[in-house]
Amino acid sequence: MRPTWDEIWMEVAFVIGQRSKCVRSHVGCVIVSSTNEVCAVAYNGPPAGLKLTESQMCSDWCPRAQTGGSAAYYDDCHSSHAEANALVRGDAHEYKGGTLYCSRTPCFTCAKIIANSGISRVVLTVALEDAQREPERSIAMLEDSGLVVVRWEP
Numbered sequence: 001m002r003p004t005w006d007e008i009w010m011e012v013a014f015v016i017g018q019r020s021k022c023v024r025s026h027v028g029c030v031i032v033s034s035t036n037e038v039c040a041v042a043y044n045g046p047p048a049g050l051k052l053t054e055s056q057m058c059s060d061w062c063p064r065a066q067t068g069g070s071a072a073y074y075d076d077c078h079s080s081h082a083e084a085n086a087l088v089r090g091d092a093h094e095y096k097g098g099t100l101y102c103s104r105t106p107c108f109t110c111a112k113i114i115a116n117s118g119i120s121r122v123v124l125t126v127a128l129e130d131a132q133r134e135p136e137r138s139i140a141m142l143e144d145s146g147l148v149v150v151r152w153e154p
Contacts (some may be wrong), residue, residue, distance in 0.1 A: 006034050006123055010152050012041065013082075015125060017103045019043045025129065027077040027104045029082035031090050040090030044082045071136070083110040087117050099123060101152075105135035106142075111145040115145035123150040 001010075009030045017028030020043045063113045080088075083106050096118035105126050106114060114122060122142055126135050142149050 005032075006150070006152070009099070010103070010125075010154070011125060013101045014154075015080065017043050018042050019045070019046055021080075024055075025104065027082040027102065029086040029103070030101040031086050031095045032098050032101070033094055034099075034120075037094075037096060039143040040086040041094040042082050042085035042089055044079050045085070046079050081107065081110050083114060087113060092118055095119060105130045105133060106138050107133050108138050108141065111138035111141040115142055115147060119147065121148040121150070123152050125152045125154065147153075 009032055013030045015028065017026040019028075020026040022044055025044065028041050031038075031040045033039055069088065082104075083100065083102055086100070086103070097120050099121040100114055100117075100119045100123070102122065102124045105124050106122075124139075126139075133136040139149050139151075
C-alpha cells in the first residue's frame with residue numbers, strides 16, 4: 001500500500017534524528033511546503049562551529065548531559081533543538097503554510113518559535129520521555145496560535 005505523506009515525512013524525521021550527538025534524546029525534524037516539497041531537515045545538535053570530533057557525543061562536553069539537566073528547561077544545554085535548526089536552515093517564504101514534522105513533542109520555547117514561523121500544521125509524537133517537557137502545554141500553545149496539531153502514533 002502506498003504510504004501517506006505524513007508517514008513518509010515522519011519516517012524521515014525519525015531517521016534524521018539518528019544523526020544527533022545527544023545521549024539523552026535523538027530528535028529529527030522535517031519541514032515541507034504546502035505542496036509537500038522538502039524545505040528543511042534537521043536534528044538536535046551542537047552549533048555548527050563547535051570544535052568536536054565525529055565520534056564525540058554530548059556527554060563529553062554538554063553540562064546538561066553531564067549533570068542530568070533540569071526538568072523542562074534547557075538553559076544548560078549547548079545544542080539547538082531539531083525544530084529550531086530546521087526553521088533557521090529553511091526559507092520562511094517556502095515553508096509558510098506548510099507542515100513541520102517532529103519525532104518528539106517540541107519544548108515550549110520551540111512551540112513558540114513554530115507558532116511564529118508561518119507553519120500552519122505540526123505532526124508530532126508524544127513519547128513517554130516527553131512528560132518532563134510538558135507536552136500538553138506546548139501543544140496548547142500551537143493550537144491556541146491557530147496551528148493544526150496531529151499526534152502521530154507510529
